[in-house]
Amino acid sequence: PADGVLAGRQVVITAGPTREALDPVRFITNHSSGRMGYALAAACAGAGARVTLVSGPTTLEAPPGVERIDVQSAADMHAAVMEVIGQADIFIGAAAVADYRPATTAADKIKKADGDSQLALTRTRDIIADVARDHPRVFTLGFAAETTDMEASTRAKRERKGLSMIAGNVVGPEHAFGREDNALFVVWDGGERSLAQASKAALAEQLVALVAEGVRPIDAT
Numbered sequence: 001p002a003d004g005v006l007a008g009r010q011v012v013i014t015a016g017p018t019r020e021a022l023d024p025v026r027f028i029t030n031h032s033s034g035r036m037g038y039a040l041a042a043a044c045a046g047a048g049a050r051v052t053l054v055s056g057p058t059t060l061e062a063p064p065g066v067e068r069i070d071v072q073s074a075a076d077m078h079a080a081v082m083e084v085i086g087q088a089d090i091f092i093g094a095a096a097v098a099d100y101r102p103a104t105t106a107a108d109k110i111k112k113a114d115g116d117s118q119l120a121l122t123r124t125r126d127i128i129a130d131v132a133r134d135h136p137r138v139f140t141l142g143f144a145a146e147t148t149d150m151e152a153s154t155r156a157k158r159e160r161k162g163l164s165m166i167a168g169n170v171v172g173p174e175h176a177f178g179r180e181d182n183a184l185f186v187v188w189d190g191g192e193r194s195l196a197q198a199s200k201a202a203l204a205e206q207l208v209a210l211v212a213e214g215v216r217p218i219d220a221t
């Protein structure tokens, strides 16, 4: 985006996977690399925003000038976002937040027995939906990773979570997490746009330009 399109804006971004502990040595997680969220953090900082990146465990380094808050679980990520969201103009949920966590986390390592075992799971809270509901002045950009009916599912997800904008993409064997390029289907209130296959850095630049167009003017009340 043009230099400074987000000057004066505070952006909070979630990125990466979360880890949901079963016991002190085991956890449930997913294959998210964090690359999309980190690319968005770099693009927002490059556009002049102050950026806080709330990151699950990744191998990536925070882009220059970006404040990073490291978290592990979905609950940690939720709490860290709510701590800083009051100052924010824009929230971007790029993290692959676990939908479920173990119903209990054992204090000690769970011992194996001879028989099979069952794992009870409980739902986590939806961070971006909570931001959209409780902070309606914050512009929210979410993602939708879908295997089927991508466009319809993306539109429905934006409505259901009350988001300002959503970027959908197809996931599957050909489009795995961790890849460097991607294609996106972006939906907002009154518009849609397909962003052709490109690097995550290039897509982040295009998304930031769309966000900058959608964010209310600085002086508007």
Ligand code: C5P
Residues within 6 Å of the ligand: 014, 074, 093, 094, 095, 096, 097, 098, 099, 124, 125, 126, 127, 128, 129, 141, 142, 143, 144, 145
């Ligand atoms: O519902 P689903 O997980 O497909 O939605 C994906 C979007 O919602 C992403 O923007 C993701 O960061 C966000 N999300 C969240 N908190 C959750 C689950 C998803 O912020 N617990």
